[in-house]
Amino acid sequence: MARILVVEDNALNIKLFCDLLSAHGHEARPVTDSRVALETAREFQPELVITDIQLPYVSGLDLIRQIRAEPSLAEVPIMAVTAYAGNGDDDRIRAAGAQAYVSKPISVARFVAEVSALLPKEVPAAV
Template identity: 60%
Template sequence: MVPKVLVVEDNELNLKLFCDLLRAHGYSAEPVRDGRDAVARARDFRPDLIVMDVQMPHVTGYDILLELKADPELRTIPVMAVTAYAGRDDEDRLRGAGAKAYVSKPISLHRFMSEVKALA
């Protein structure tokens, strides 16, 4: 069975990069461009992993993470936070909210895929 990854990213280039990279490594990747759609798409798609940008318009990845972890049907799905604003406090806050991994942008393709393989 092919592992499914929901990719929540507002930047089109990053979204394409993440999805193409995942697909090249044998994953099914479902793109979500607007963070406001992330929780509903997670319910429909039932991913094995959620890769999520932290800084998005309208809603932050942190807020989405809190919503996912509060939902009994979705709370067990691991979340990998991806952000260009990589401060130690940010990582601690996201991990405290339930993120299982934290990758800073610009991403290392090797590190990105290592984290995905560890979680999905």
């Protein structure tokens, strides 16, 4: 089980993402206001951050940069999600510090696969 911060301003998307994560055994913390996302991340100490790029107040790209600048969060993997995938978006998102990028509408299988790929692998307990 991983702690995953989900930053998304659309209520249906945040419910979908959190339900999917919970169904896979993760603890999802939803944040609908990007202005409190960094503070929530500091307190929650997620093992993964999933953020929309098109957010009011603080854009997803700015949030990614803020997380990367925060010493306690700098190494946390980030997955960006956006409905507006255009030429160069992937490069801009990765340059800001995200490791993965999924376009909306999301493919559930791809979303789950990306989350699994970004989470630290569990080390099996010695028998």
